[in-house]
Amino acid sequence: MKNLFSTRSKESLLVIESGRTEKNYWADLWRYRELFVILAWRDLSVRYKQTIVGILWAIIRPFLTMVVFTVIFGRIAKLPSDGSAPYALMVFAAMLPWSLFSNALSESSISLISNANLISKVYFPRMIMPVATIVTAFVDFLISFVILIGMMIFYHFVPGWQLLLLPCFIIMALLASLGPGLWITALNVKYRDFRYVIPFVVQFGLYISPVGFSSKVVPEQWRLLYSLNPMVGVIDGFRWCILGGDSPIYGPGFLLGLAVIAFFLWLGVSRFRKMEKTFADII
Amino acid sequence: MNDIVIKAETLGKMYTIGHQGENGRYVALRDVLVQNARSFWSKTKDLAKGKPIIQGDTMEEVWALKDVCFEIHRGELVGIIGSNGAGKSTLLKILSRITEPSTGRVSIKGRVANLLEVGTGFHPELTGRENIYLNGTILGMTRAEIKRKFDEIVAFAETEKYLDTPVKRYSSGMYVRLAFAVAAHLEPEILVVDEVLSVGDIQFQKKCLGKMESVGKEGRTVLFVSHNLAAISNLCTRGIVLEKGAMAFDGEATRAIHYYTDAVVNSPKQDMEAPVADSDSVRFLSARIMDAGGAIVSSVGINNPFSIQMKFQVPKHIQGTLVPNCHFKTADGLYAFIVNAPDMKPLEPGIYTALCKVPGNLFNEGMYKVGLAVTEYRKTSLRVHFFATDFLTITVIDSVFDNPLRYGYGGPIPGVLRPYLEWTVDKTDMAQP
Numbered sequence: 205m206k207n208l209f210s211t212r213s214k215e216s217l218l219v220i221e222s223g224r225t226e227k228n229y230w231a232d233l234w235r236y237r238e239l240f241v242i243l244a245w246r247d248l249s250v251r252y253k254q255t256i257v258g259i260l261w262a263i264i265r266p267f268l269t270m271v272v273f274t275v276i277f278g279r280i281a282k283l284p285s286d287g288s289a290p291y292a293l294m295v296f297a298a299m300l301p302w303s304l305f306s307n308a309l310s311e312s313s314i315s316l317i318s319n320a321n322l323i324s325k326v327y328f329p330r331m332i333m334p335v336a337t338i339v340t341a342f343v344d345f346l347i348s349f350v351i352l353i354g355m356m357i358f359y360h361f362v363p364g365w366q367l368l369l370l371p372c373f374i375i376m377a378l379l380a381s382l383g384p385g386l387w388i389t390a391l392n393v394k395y396r397d398f399r400y401v402i403p404f405v406v407q408f409g410l411y412i413s414p415v416g417f418s419s420k421v422v423p424e425q426w427r428l429l430y431s432l433n434p435m436v437g438v439i440d441g442f443r444w445c446i447l448g449g450d451s452p453i454y455g456p457g458f459l460l461g462l463a464v465i466a467f468f469l470w471l472g473v474s475r476f477r478k479m480e481k482t483f484a485d486i487i
Numbered sequence: 488m489n490d491i492v493i494k495a496e497t498l499g500k501m502y503t504i505g506h507q508g509e510n511g512r513y514v515a516l517r518d519v520l521v522q523n524a525r526s527f528w529s530k531t532k533d534l535a536k537g538k539p540i541i542q543g544d545t546m547e548e549v550w551a552l553k554d555v556c557f558e559i560h561r562g563e564l565v566g567i568i569g570s571n572g573a574g575k576s577t578l579l580k581i582l583s584r585i586t587e588p589s590t591g592r593v594s595i596k597g598r599v600a601n602l603l604e605v606g607t608g609f610h611p612e613l614t615g616r617e618n619i620y621l622n623g624t625i626l627g628m629t630r631a632e633i634k635r636k637f638d639e640i641v642a643f644a645e646t647e648k649y650l651d652t653p654v655k656r657y658s659s660g661m662y663v664r665l666a667f668a669v670a671a672h673l674e675p676e677i678l679v680v681d682e683v684l685s686v687g688d689i690q691f692q693k694k695c696l697g698k699m700e701s702v703g704k705e706g707r708t709v710l711f712v713s714h715n716l717a718a719i720s721n722l723c724t725r726g727i728v729l730e731k732g733a734m735a736f737d738g739e740a741t742r743a744i745h746y747y748t749d750a751v752v753n754s755p756k757q758d759m760e761a762p763v764a765d766s767d768s769v770r771f772l773s774a775r776i777m778d779a780g781g782a783i784v785s786s787v788g789i790n791n792p793f794s795i796q797m798k799f800q801v802p803k804h805i806q807g808t809l810v811p812n813c814h815f816k817t818a819d820g821l822y823a824f825i826v827n828a829p830d831m832k833p834l835e836p837g838i839y840t841a842l843c844k845v846p847g848n849l850f851n852e853g854m855y856k857v858g859l860a861v862t863e864y865r866k867t868s869l870r871v872h873f874f875a876t877d878f879l880t881i882t883v884i885d886s887v888f889d890n891p892l893r894y895g896y897g898g899p900i901p902g903v904l905r906p907y908l909e910w911t912v913d914k915t916d917m918a919q920p
Contacts, residue, residue, distance in 0.1 A: 218599075220584060221592040242624040246610055246617075253612040325607045326625055327584035481587040484580065485502065 229477070233329045240332045244339035247311075251340060262347040266303045270296045273416035283417045289447040290359045296352055297446040298415045298439045300345060301377045305435055306406040308341035308378060312385030313402045316393050320487045323393075330480045331473075334389045338378060345374070352446070364448035373441035376465065380434045383468030386476040393479070394486050414439050419454070427457055434468070437461025492596045492677060492708050493559040493582065499590035500552040500577050500732075551577040553732045555591070559710070559725075561676075564703040566719035566740055567712045568747045569729035575712045576681060578729070582710065583679050597676025597708075600627050611655035615646055615665055618654050622669045636672045644668035671698045677708045720744050720818055720853055741853055744818075745786055745882045748854055769809060769861045769872035772798040772838070776857070776881050786882040789890065789905070790847040793881065797841045797859050799873070801834050807865035809834045809872070811841040814858035815850075816877065823855065823903045827862075848907035851900065852885035 252258040270292060277283045278291035285291045312334035316323060319333055356363065392398045413435040414422070422430050430436055437458045444453050552574040559565055567575045580586045582593060583601040608625040609618050619640055623633040633640075641647055644665040646657075654662055680699065699722055703709050713719055719726060719740060726743025728736035736746040774797040778784045787793045795813055810831045815823040828841060856877035863870045885893075885900075892907070893900075 218584075218595045219592055220581060220588060220595065222588050222590055238630055239624050242621055242630075246613065246621055249617070250610060250612045321607050322625065324585065326601055328625075484585040 229329070233331060236328050236332055239328055240336050243332060244336040247337055247340045248343055259347060262344040263351055266296070266299045266348045267351055269303075270299045273299070277416040281417075283421055286418050286420070286443060286447055289361065293355055293359055293361060294418060294443065294447060295416060296355060297443045298413075300348060300352060301373065301438050301442045302410065302413060302415045302435065303348065304341055304345040304374070304377050305381045305438070306409065307344055308338040308381035309385050309388075310402050310406055311337040311341055312381065313388040313392060314399060315385075316389045316483065317396070317399070317487065323487050324484045330483055331386070331476060334385050335382065338382060338385070341381075342374075342378065363446055366445045366448055370442070370445040373438055373445060376441065376462075377435075377438045379469055380438055380465045383465065383470070383472035386472030387468070390476045390479040390483075393483050409433075409435065418443075427454055428460065431457030431460045432464060434461045434464045437465075490561050490596075491558045492561050493557075493710075494594045495555055495557050495591065496593070497591035498552060498555040498578075498581065498588050498593060499550060500574075500581060500586070501589040502549045502551055504547050504549055550732050552581070552588070552729075555729075555732075555734050557727060557734065557737060559708060561708055562703070562706045563725055564699075564709045564723045564740075565711065566723035566726045566743065567710065567729065568719060568726055568743055569735075572731075573729040574732040575729055577732075579679050579681050579710065579712055582677075595677065598627065599677045599679060600673045600675035602626075602670050602673070602678060602680040609654055609662070609666060612653055614653055615650045615657070618665070619669055622666065623672075626670060626673050627675065628673060632674075640668045640672050643671060675707070677710065678702055679710045681712045742884075744854060745884050748785065748880065748882045767802070768870075769805070769863075770800040770802065771859065771861070771873040771875055772800055774798070774857075774859050774875070774878055776879050785880065786884050788847070789850070789852055789883050789885040790907070792847045793845050795843045795845065795857055795859070795879065797843075798838065799841070799861055800838045801836045803836050805834070805863060807863040807870070808832070809861055809863050811839075811843075811859070811861050813843050814860065814874075814876075816856045816858065817903055818854040818856065820856075821903065823850075849904060850883045851902045851905040852883050854880055854882045856880050 252261060255261065257264070273295045274292040278285070278295070283291075285294045315334045315337040316330065323330065323333075355361075388398050388402060413433055419427075419430070419436055419440055431454065437453075438461070440453050440458065551572075555574075555578065567578065569575045577586070579601070581588050582595065583599050585601075608622050610621060613621060619637065620630070620633055623640075624630065628636075641650065644661075644667075646661050646665050649657065649661065654665070657665070678699075699709060699711070703722065709722075711719065711723060723740040726736070726738065726740040726747075727734060728743050728747050736743050774795065775783050776785065776787075777794050777796060778787060779792055779794075784793065797811060797813075799811070801809065808831050810827050812825055812827045814825050817823055826843065828843070857879040858874065858876045859878050860874040861872045863872055892905075
């Protein structure tokens with residue numbers, strides 16, 4: 205065995221072995237960043253092809269939901285808003301992270317099976333796929349952010365310094381969807397049942413998350429339990445950033461939400477990596 | 488030159504397949520319910536543990552690949568041959584990292600690119616230009632690389648005019664051309680090609696083969712899986728035969744093909760029954776290839792004679808002269824020659840056996856296809872009564888060691904024929920330099 209592999213660049217030597225945990229998994233992910241970019245770009249440019257209003261869908265959907273919620277919760281049920289903020293603005297400040305989360309979750313959870321032909325034909329770190337679809341959800345988010353600015357102008361609402369912290373909560377929303385998204389897309393490869401679970405979870409989640417109402421409506425003794433829903437923390441954070449001090453964050457609940465997000469992220473990544481190797485065999 | 492780029496050691500891949508049990512002889516609703524409940528329970532248990540769930544209640548382990556060891560050197564063109572289910576595609580999948588082996592290990596030096604079934608990764612809604620970038624990146628090119636080769640790719644595909652049209656509007660020919668053009672401009676150290684040549688028309692296949700040949704000449708390693716033996720014998724320098732997941736043969740490509748045709752394709756007998764019949768014309772009954780001793784064979788030594796025997800029936804009186812003839816083609820379909828039986832007289836109704844004797848030292852080594860026909864020659868016209876195209880195959884085998892023409896050279900000698908001709912080499916001038 206005298207220096208069989210030493211004649212050419214040593215670093216390009218690749219060893220494929222059963223159960224070999226790749227030491228350079230994350231480096232590999234970085235190496236495939238161009239594929240990541242191009243897959244995200246593909247999803248984006250294909251997303252609204254053959255539709256009439258095209259990208260406007262990213263505005264219409266959250267806007268109409270916001271109108272309905274404002275009418276039902278604000279006018280009919282007469283729930284209180286956060287401080288002085290207009291009810292519509294308060295709903296929309298929650299609508300933004302919620303649609304970011306739900307789009308990212310539902311897109312990423314079917315990302316692997318809708319790209320089955322690629323998975324079974326070519327190698328790349330599979331994690332690229334669900335993460336790339338989250339990018340499209342993020343772009344939709346940016347577009348619907350325009351409405352928020354429009355509404356702020358309409359209501360003459362000036363945000364405080366807190367708005368600068370908004371990116372932190374955007375990242376939090378993305379991570380909150382990435383964890384379950386990774387787990388479910390991996391499960392989806394073998395058990396297509398999970399394809400039907402996600403629309404249900406998303407629909408359900410819209411009502412158990414404080415989207416149409418302020419989380420202050422929830423009785424104090426249930427507040428901590430309610431914060432187990434990771435989106436509670438994210439939505440409260442968004443409201444705090446956008447509406448300013450009128451909508452303070454509930455500290456213990458927020459930390460609990462962070463812990464839940466971290467747990468799901470760990471679960472998603474570890475399950476995904478465990479199942480990743482067999483995707484091509486069973487998809 | 489001699490460095491190893493791929494090294495596989497005791498490579499194996501096992502799949503677990505579940506079967507429905509045979510124990511359900513008395514199928515009652517209660518039993519079905521109990522069984523379903525039980526399997527539901529075990530599934531949930533597996534799911535909770537994160538183990539893969541196997542459908543069915545008995546499990547079988549199937550080794551798609553077992554104990555495969557080989558070393559491939561830089562610049563080698565390796566053909567992987569085997570019948571369906573022999574493990575060829577599994578091997579390529581492991582090499583291109585799509586799936587993981589169950590046992591053993593492979594060390595690979597250099598970038599591996601997988602020439603996918605043409606057009607995988609194309610998106611119908613995207614334009615030709617966009618798809619070039621998409622497909623190129625999927626195949627492993629960097630953006631800069633694609634940009635550099637973009638014009639070349641477009642020129643190769645001949646689709647300049649439709650670059651900004653969604654590919655779903657393309658004709659299938661354009662689609663395939665574009666897809667192949669992208670793949671053809673890949674520059675990996677190791678190229679893995681699986682059955683791409685089975686799609687597309689003959690012209691396209693030729694283009695593929697030509698490109699692969701040039702890739703090989705550039706010193707890159709090519710692994711090529713195909714059922715097209717001719718393509719393998721033309722392109723590859725080395726052949727690996729897989730049989731039921733195990734290595735059956737590893738060596739020079741034409742030899743591997745011989746091994747494969749003898750052991751796998753022609754395994755029962757080279758004696759075939761006639762396929763079609765027609766009422767008023769001469770009927771083809773059967774044909775076989777025999778060696779000098781009269782035994783049915785599928786391969787023959789290069790200097791041994793063999794004969795082609797064809798049985799046919801003349802059902803009624805036929806006006807013209809009936810002439811049996813043999814059509815010899817190379818494995819890749821090139822016509823070598825056609826021979827007619829000479830000096831034929833008109834034939835009475837009855838069953839005939841024609842024997843065509845082929846001398847030794849006529850064909851080159853390799854596989855040949857033999858078509859059989861009977862043609863009726865009239866004064867001004869001719870009529871083909873039957874033509875069994877490529878009906879028989881014969882593989883001509885050369886022995887490196889006791890062939891007086893080879894002088895110990897072991898490599899392939901190009902050409903359709905390799906006759907043994909009379910030579911004289913005499914000294915005609917006494918002059919000293």
